[in-house]
Amino acid sequence: MRFRVFVSLKPTVLDPQGQTICRALNGMGHNSITDVRQGKYFDISLAEGVAREQAMREIEQIAQDVLANPVIEEYQVELLEE
Amino acid sequence: MRFRVFVSLKPTVLDPQGQTICRALNGMGHNSITDVRQGKYFDISLAEGVAREQAMREIEQIAQDVLANPVIEEYQVELLEE
Numbered sequence: 001m002r003f004r005v006f007v008s009l010k011p012t013v014l015d016p017q018g019q020t021i022c023r024a025l026n027g028m029g030h031n032s033i034t035d036v037r038q039g040k041y042f043d044i045s046l047a048e049g050v051a052r053e054q055a056m057r058e059i060e061q062i063a064q065d066v067l068a069n070p071v072i073e074e075y076q077v078e079l080l081e082e
Numbered sequence: 083m084r085f086r087v088f089v090s091l092k093p094t095v096l097d098p099q100g101q102t103i104c105r106a107l108n109g110m111g112h113n114s115i116t117d118v119r120q121g122k123y124f125d126i127s128l129a130e131g132v133a134r135e136q137a138m139r140e141i142e143q144i145a146q147d148v149l150a151n152p153v154i155e156e157y158q159v160e161l162l163e164e
Binding site for chain 2: 037
C-alpha cells in the first residue's frame, strides 16, 4: 500500500521561499504568475498485509507527529495505491 | 487559474532524506513502513484571462527550466482550478 502525505504551510503563514520564486519568475518575464506557494510531500510504502483502516490511522499519526509541524503547517493524506 | 507542479527525484536516483525518515519511523516502532521518498510541490497562481492552453505551456516551461533539475529530477503538472 502506498500513501502520499502533503505538508504545506498554513494559508495564514507567510511563505518567503514561494514569494522569492514568484518574484524571480516575474523577473524572467513570466508576468502572469501572481503567487507561488511551496510544499513538500512524502510517498510512504507499507508492507503487504496491513489493513487499510489501520494503515490510514498509522499514516495520519506519522503525519501529525513526525512529518508536519502543527504550529505552522497542515497536512493531507492521500491513498496512492492499495 | 492554479496549477500544482510536483518535483521528485527520478526513481533511479537515491533519496537519502527519504531513507533517513524511513529508518527513523522504523526506529519509532512503525515497522510496517518499507520505503519513504520525498518530493516537493509548487502551487502556482496565474492572473485571470490567460488561456488555459497557453498557461499550461508556460507552467511546463517553468517546471522544466526553473523548478526541476532535469538531470536528477522529474516533474508533473496538474491543473488545480480553472
